[in-house]
Amino acid sequence: MNEQLDPEEVEEIMTRIKKESVRIVESYGGIVNQFVGDEILALFGIPTGHEDDPIRAVKAALELHKMVRKISPGIEDRIKKPLTMHTGINSGLIVTKLRDNRNGLYGITGETVNTGARLKSQAGPDNILVSPGTKRLIAPYFETVALEEIRMKGKTEPTIPYRVIGESKIQTRFEAAEQKGFTIYSGRDQELAILRACLKKVVLGKGQFVTVIGEEGMGKSRLHYEFRHMLDREEITVLQGRCQPYGRNIPYFPFIDSLRWGIRLREEDSPAELLEKAVTNIKAIDSSLEQFIPLYLHLLSIQSYYPLPAHLQGKELRKAMEEALAVIITLNTQHQPMVMILEDWHWSDDASQAALKHLIGMTAPYALMVLVTYRPIYQASWGYLSYHTPVVLKSLDVQNTENIIRSITGATHLPQGLGELIYERSGGNPLFIEEICYSLIEEGLVVVKDGKASLTQSLVNLSLPDTVQAIIRTRLDRLDSNSKEALRLASVIGRVFGQRVLERISSAQFELSESLEALKVLEVIQQTRVLPEAEFTFRHVLTQKVVYDTLLLQRRKELHGIIGLAIEELYSERLEEQLPILAYHYIRSDRQEKAIEYALSAGDQAASLYANNEATTYYEQAFTMSKTLPESPKAQQWQIDAALKLASVGITRQDIERDLKNLEQARVLAERLNDELRLARVLYWLGRIHYVLWNPQVAIEHARQSLSIADQLGDEALAAPPVNLMGRVYWQLSDFAQASHMMERSVEQMRRIENKVEESTASALAGYVLAFLGKFDRALVHADHAIHLANEIQNPFAKANAYHLRGCISDQRGEWNQAIQYYKESMRIAEKAEDLFRLYLVKSYNGRAHTMIKNPSHGRVLLEESLALAEQIGTKFWLAWQKTALAACLFNLGELETGSHLCQEAINLGEDTNDRYVIAFAKRTFAEILSCLEPSDFHKADQAILEAIRIQQEIGVKPELARSYVSYTHLLIEKGEEEKALEYLGKAIGMFQKMGMVWDLDQAEQLHRKLGV
Ligand SMILES: Nc1ncnc2c1ncn2[C@@H]1O[C@H](COP(=O)(O)OP(=O)(O)OP(=O)(O)O)[C@@H](O)[C@H]1O
């Protein structure tokens, strides 16, 4: 244009275009931020957002292009080519500087703007190009075509631009949902019943006015859709009009909309047809309407020879119009009852509002139902009308949420907790539920197979879809700036926030109470506590999340730090209660050192409540943070401490592997720091892990090193754990004399350092080991002490342990029923405390005891469950014993083959770990099975049992030895060696008598009698 025209002419044309552009952009709620040469840059969503900003932008662009096309012919001759427009549209976050006071413009920068500019330069004449992101947001409402992909500066992936062809048939979100296919309608029976009841009155000629109020997406459109579809259209006329977000400048828009519909005017009708149809159809309603025809035609913008009466102007015209509208609607009800639906009244224009008032004032005597829907932001003032029924749409409940999820995913079965999670995130808003579901499916987080939905990953950090965020942001954008600021600060504190903390962190520039009051009235927050201090809660989590997300990362970090400080100051007396909260804030702040300290303390607190998962999370956070700190003794100490604490709450195989790695690092650090105390602890924990992994020698070695440091330091508390550990390892190595010695020492130690938990467990174990040696009296003293202590401190793990090992003493002594009682109690406690390891052990012992009381089928169930548990935990601990017990049980059930197989496995396993006690048990059982197999292999059986006896003599386990004698007696009888049999039986009887093993004695004596002696 510049080359062909005078500067003044260019100026004049541009001024005209600019003026028109500003008008068009503003009519869609956007702003023209700047003109650069012949370019216009418009922004939508700034300073306040609308949920449909991208749609508004495209609509405005279409109108701008239309405007330029209209101007073009007038200057085409002069510039020798058509005047054309090129548009690029992109959506996303933009970084704005505050509006400049001098020119009222925003300083904008960033990726989003650059992409928009690049699209514009790529656009052909009269083309509107949008980015893929924008295309997704405007998808159902416009027709678009994909163009060839282009490269963007600074991006590796090419981008596909889309050209906008024009608007599609779909105009509202509801129509888009309808096209996609509605979800099952759920949870609105009551509301529909109210509408039906009103309709009943209407049919009887009693006019009704019904309002349906609900937030965006709550289901206003869906409710009247469902209602309309229940109506018999032959019997009832329906008239429908809708307000538009950008229709505010068109007076009477919703009435025009419904009138067009009512008298069946169509877009494609020619002007002549329009006129003809309008006049005929209006007269058909009632001939008396003829006098109003000029008004209707005027309203419908139909050119005609009916002139508007000259006196009708301004206020007069308005009155006349209101009258005309009310008359045509009420007269329509003469033929049959009518329902008139006016939708989205929150966007209505002033003239329509006046007209509606007039109409509802006249409704009572007609068979007319006026149904108006709107969002709560609209402050309605209908006054009192006896025939008015308001219907407020509330949130759906979990059940309805699940119905919608099922309907969208097509699944009949949902994963545990998904319904609750989506319910919580959506606040029970059906639109949000739908959007979250669609995005879960699109992102592949939920997959459905054979009617069963499942999650592909955990949804703890489920983010809200853009669509939902946009709606909420829009809602919040309408708040005043003080309330917005208060909300931002509160969102960092948390879903629940105390007024005192909020006050402490907000700059005193504004009146906080007023803002909180305003937010309460708007139902954004609710007060959940008055005393001892005011406390508020975000009504929806999603509000908090969206507000929080609007804060830049650095700002969030600052605020979390400030909140941490405020809490420390305000609650200095009761810091204990605030530990998790302080850890939460400091972890998210820049104050890493405080974060580590509080994470460790919060972890300790959780661990003391047996909340191992929570404790683990805290300790892991502390560990990671301490590793990222710049190197310093303090940081290294933290790292060691975190590793130690983490090890103390580790349970699973992965935990153990993690701890081994962490502790090896910690050991190097402790040595480097010359930190004896920490080194002793690390060594102990390494020993303990090697014990769990069953490297007994390595375990003992570590424990011994740890103990030697502790002894050097004269630190009893430090010495106690390795002593205890050594006792356990010796026990496992079947060195029961050493084991009982260490355990009894441990009991004393624990008592002196007043660690009752450990005192109880050590006592229990001491008793258990003594029983192996047949020293039942001392064993019982320890075991009863263990139970007593565990009950005193009410520690479930200690309790489960004490009852379990007490049972084992009865077990060794042949008091099976008593043993079972103790096992039962132990299992009950372990189950409740989710102590899987204990459960595995007790179940296998209990299974064994049931086998012994001749209930092997129940024994088998228990033993198989215990085996499954062992696999689940990934432990081999005591597994050889477990397998032998199972073998013996199957043997009792007649499954000899499997039994002998299991015995072999057990022997191998026992030999791997050099567990002599178990090897002997397995060999004896093996011998018993061998002698029953067909054909029986006496030689092999003989070998096995003698090997068992040899081992048992060696390790001094008298009760088991005596039992092996009995077993051998049976074998000898089979072999016909009665004399030798009697000799062994006699030995056994003597031992049983001495140890007070009544059940075994009884069995042995019966056998003795059978032998005819
Ligand atoms: N009770 C319900 N059960 C199942 N789906 C529902 C229910 N209510 C609404 N929906 C669905 O939720 C979506 C949003 O509902 P609708 O469009 O009626 O909300 P609205 O209140 O009209 O929102 P807006 O104020 O934005 O117009 C629709 O797809 C609709 O089908």
Ligand SMILES: [Mg+2]
């Ligand atoms: Mg709607």
